[in-house]
Amino acid sequence: MHTSPAPERTPQRNDAAPGPVTPTHCPYCALQCGMGLTRGPAGVEVVERPAFPVNGGALCGKGRTATAVLSARVRLTGPLVRSPGTGELEPAGWEEALDLVADGLARTRAAYGADACGVFGGGGLTNEKAYALGKFARVVLGTSQIDYNGRFCMSSAAAAGARAFGLDRGLPFPLADVARTDCVILVGSNLAETMPPALRHLTRLKDNGGTLIVVDPRRTRTAEQADLHLAPRPGTDLALALGLLHLVVAEGHTDEAYVRERTTGWEEARAAAMAHWPEYVERITGVPVPRLREAARRFGAAEHAMVLTARGPEQQAKGTDTVAAWINLCLATGRPGRPLSGYGCLTGQGNGQGGREHGQKADQLPGYRKLTDPAARAHVAGVWGVDPEALPGPGRSAYELLDALGGEVRSLLLMGSNPVVSAPHATHVEERIRSLDFLAVADVVLSETALLADVVLPVTQWAEETGTVTNLEGRVLLRRRAVDPPQGVRSDLQVLHGLAARLGHGKGFPAEPEEVFEELRRASSGGLADYAGISYERLAEGDGEGLFWPCPAVAEGAPAHPGTERLFLDRFATDDGRARFVPVTHRAAAEETDAGYPVVLTTGRVLAQYQSGAQTRRVDELNAAAPGPFVELHPRLAARLRVADGDAVAVVSRRGRVVVPARVTPAIRPDTVFMPFHWPGAGRANTLTHPALDPVSRMPEFKVCAVRVERA
Template sequence: MTTTDTHCPYCALQCGMRLAPGAAGEPPDITGREEFPVNRGALCGKGQSAAALLAPAARLTEPLVRDASGELRPATWSEALDRTAEAMRRAAEVYGPDAAGVFGGGGLTNEKAYLLGKFARVALGSSAIDYNGRFCMSSAAAASRAAFGLDRGLPFPLADIPHTGCVILVGSNPAETMPPAVRHLRELRENGGTLIVVDPRRTRTAELADLHLQPLPGTDLALALGLLHLVVADGHVDEEFVAARTTGFDAARATAMAHWPERVEALTGVPVPAQREAVRLFTARPTGMVLTARGPEQQSKGTATVGAWIDLCLATGRAGRPYSGYGCLTGQGNGQGGREHGQKADQLPGYRSLEDPADRAAVAAVWGVDPGHLPRSGTSAYELLDRAGRPGGVRTLLVMGSNPVVSAPDAGHVTRRLQALDHLVVCDFVLSETALLADVVLPVAQWAEETGTLTNLEGRVLLRRAALAPPPGVRTDLHVLHALAARLGHPRGFPEDAEEVFAELGRATAGAPADYAGISYDRLTGEPGIHWPCPAPGHPGTPRLFLDRFAHPDGRARFAAPTHRPSAEEPDSAYPTRLTTGRTVHHYQSGAQTRRVAALTAADPGPYVELHPDLADTLGADDGDLLLVTSRRGTATAPARLSKAIRPDTVFMPFHWPGAGRANSLTHAALDPVSRMPEFKVCAVRVEKAPPAGEARP
């Protein structure tokens, strides 16, 4: 290999990194790239150790098929692909085209996401496609679209953050989930700006803040409305901005009146003086930002919750102006691009709608098919998994870039649904927990071995160039789609070459909300990424959105005006404690990658239950005692980790591990009515000391 400039395989920052040949027999050396503005040379432990997974020993290097005895055994590519294609064909013949489905991922490149959507709609003719990004950004996406007419994680570059007056970070813990982003928060404070962190836990990020608000899980919506109330009551409404650039303020004011601070205090546990201090800090300077992450979003009222935080920005005139606005800190590597190009059940590339005749016609023309032959919208990720193997559900499922056995809500149930499929095929580079259930496992290339584009949390489109060749036996996801499509009667239209796919993606998104038409590999080679929309080759891209107008036809932003409602599952006498879930600094998502990196596993070896010493006291539990956590859906056991950082009415579990400590065995699949986001962030559990070994309960 030669030295190659690329980007990290993990989160949505897509930190710039440089790969250089390692010592003999060692993986490539990784260093951060100073010139890339997101990380400016910094990398976290995950990024620094990413090359460990390139070693053949850590990964899959030959296809596996399940044989008659039920064991996975090595097979040739043609046998594996033939079996899957045959299963897809048979499902469609017996049950109809929607019986063959696709489950994608927010880590897939734009090219893969695009081609996966095309594969489902054209090669399979199926509406059954969705992806794990539904579990990540869908609530923020729905709320942004409703408010601004367009969803882009951040409407400004990350590097703007140090120049705003105040940042409210809601349910986000970048100090652990995206450490290189923290420098922007530190610089914000060095510049005299203030940081407010809203999190039920006093996280490492909360420790950096000027003010930490610690609401009960599931009450971020009420908190936002309480702050909006104080904004109205204390005369901080930007009347001029509201009149000139928004609609719907009267309804927002009414909902704010219904959520007065003392009421909000009782609902959230955030004292009124702290609410007042938050409003004081947020309005003390002329600019401000609200950034949300999974905390407020992964709730059965996630869309409404994000809407309420956006209302706070709109009422104070902190949107659509330089150094002000609402943004979502997208989680997965291509969480942004992955949601733009057709993996979503209701969308075509460029955020076009499957239900809009003009959008259907535009994409059908690029694809060379009759618009009438495109399927309609399908069901959301959890619903797709929930119906798997049942009447009306999928019978054959292709999983690419996802590990739902660990990452889906109510994971025990989802596992049983996957086991009920006639055929499960998983494309991955490691033998994930989902791959272990598969009938066919296809070993695919990973980030450093293939070329493709990703769109980071700023809407910045980036090129990751292949730095080295994959081991023998490994092929690319694009090859898999090409080969399966060919077997399903579509020898053309599914190129294996990423640049060719990207050029087609550009044509398919021309004129669409997420317009990539002006972006090319050539341009991306010379620039540190290009922010979409970029409609023409000469267009500079759009680092900052909405400065002149919002994306609704009337150019105005819309207030959401939601109202508080309880979580889908509130504690009761049988399940008296709230569970919330999240990530740790050394692991990423389902852990399928990071659990295979020795340095990361040594630093953070397994699951745990974080709980307040007061709660531990009532359980008679000490630090390190094995705890049994039970919800209406399942149980998990993990050692206690006592911490005053968490509320005494709430326990926290990281969700990176399978097996007995799997947090998602407990979580609740109550869905947001708009985004269909499951309620990962709050459910009711009972916490007990686990019975000694040998006395395990049935």
């Protein structure tokens, strides 16, 4: 029997200090695990919430310690303004700080035009904040220059899903379905460290007799649970998927009736796959032909099967095509739109799904509407009370926006993101941020990016505010306010309300989250991500399990729409109801290895830290478990370099150099090294990463770049 790794624990209620429990959700990843908050002897405590189906009460270390960041010891409790005399950030009052932000944005707009003002959001913002931020950018500032760090999360999967199915929702089925299927191919995901409570669904799959196939260049804790581990060279996932499709066709595992009745484009996609014969794919990926055949046989012969992708195949300059190849494999075997089968993406950030549905993304309006669609513009403009012609068009994607700072974009309002650590080619991004005329940052903590700001605005966090989030299943959830924020802290909605009023929009930007959500419902009505039938009242009912979108409004007197737990059972969201095969072929990474840079670097996360580490690096327990950066290298590579475990080594790319301790392990390929990206400074992994962008999703190539490793 396989069990989940030890770091997943179920918090126990402290019976010595019973008190009312506020049901809420973890502030970190897209599982949005259910938890409760109560007052105990040590202050605010996390308690179990076993009825919530995603995690059943279990939490990882980040969730268990989430209340530590509520402490005034580690977070911002008052505005900071950069002194023109000392050049240092110094305490200021709220009115002064908001006046300075409004003046900085107004001066930029007057001197250079609306598009000289940029807005950069975050995948951790609630739906209400994401909606209000997108509206603020387009209505108050009139700028097209808005995007968010969720572009660095699952944008490739979103683009591929929309292209194939007409609609992108991370998982088109509940996570619990994973345990009931027969075979799962998990591509580029280390759930045991990034989403530990989700691993229980894979454990149950195996306990039920199902097969788990893990695709990862590292033998991670998750790969150790697999029946079959495929370890391709980073950047070759596309060839691997095409090779599996070739074998599925050759061995007769395609579902011809499904392909004929529910899809289009099969002939072209099949022809592209058949050019990727097994021996050719082995040469590209390094995965032996017998293992390719075994994976194709197990997946093709299963009655029910799924492919789940994560950042591994997605964070590449060909990420959209790579995900398309895995979707093609699912379509050819008749999986999507059938019970206990299909394709899904494991969204990473806490509200990465909802954050892009409602207006933070450069090319989208609320409800997953396209900014270039005249009908969409008319609908949203009607809700906002503005002329559709006044709405700007699509702007730059996240990295392109950061790259334009200090040039065409002169001022930036940034909420809930830390690109100095999280963006690719981070040294360049930091230089661009420093070159801005004006930077305002709203955040919970004084992040590395906030340290560069002209004005820093301290805002409330998850336990101190009410709002909705949408998890990786498309489940809309209500996070309730459980504690009061420190005096001197305001919510992001209050910040936008105050700025809008100062910039001539006294109405239209309420500070109360439920009022914002009611407007969001109207704006999303009729869109692909339709929230019109969802209300705070409905989300608070019962055990607070939430509602799956789309959940449209119904006629008065009719039963409320139950939400759409499983998508595509009857038809896909395309004009003709059919899914689209997309013909794709393997191509090289943007940067291949050579004599000067002979090793591939891939990046990712570790169990005890989260994203840029801005919050988790302030929690003592988490820092004790993961105190700093490192680089994993294979013993053969270490021997060539005469490096022992713990020795300082330099990892050098064409963009920069970092120095970190070596972690020697046979769990990684000899031609590959791995670095987590949670830390700033001399060990910042994103100093090295490549900013090459996927032509469709505009996702940077975080997972593949050429480096050399040297003794330091």
